[in-house]
Amino acid sequence: MMPFHRTCKEVTALVIAREDRMLSWRDRLAVRMHMTICAACPTFERQILTLHNAMKQWRNYEKSNGADDQWRRES
Numbered sequence: 001m002m003p004f005h006r007t008c009k010e011v012t013a014l015v016i017a018r019e020d021r022m023l024s025w026r027d028r029l030a031v032r033m034h035m036t037i038c039a040a041c042p043t044f045e046r047q048i049l050t051l052h053n054a055m056k057q058w059r060n061y062e063k064s065n066g067a068d069d070q071w072r073r074e075s
């Protein structure tokens, strides 16, 4: 078995975990290598990234509607 081989199931789990924590370089490399040989996982990753960006925008929206002036000054 190749050292960086991951199944689709493992890769999707890593892509989700990456939202919460830093992956080790081994995991990051394994994910990247898997993305080059897999058709399904890059699509899944894009969806996660889209969702992630939407969440970020939503959080900023929440902040900008609060009395958080510091956020306005920083941005």
Ligand SMILES: [Zn+2]
Pocket: 007, 008, 009, 011, 034, 038, 039, 040, 041
């Ligand atoms: Zn895959």
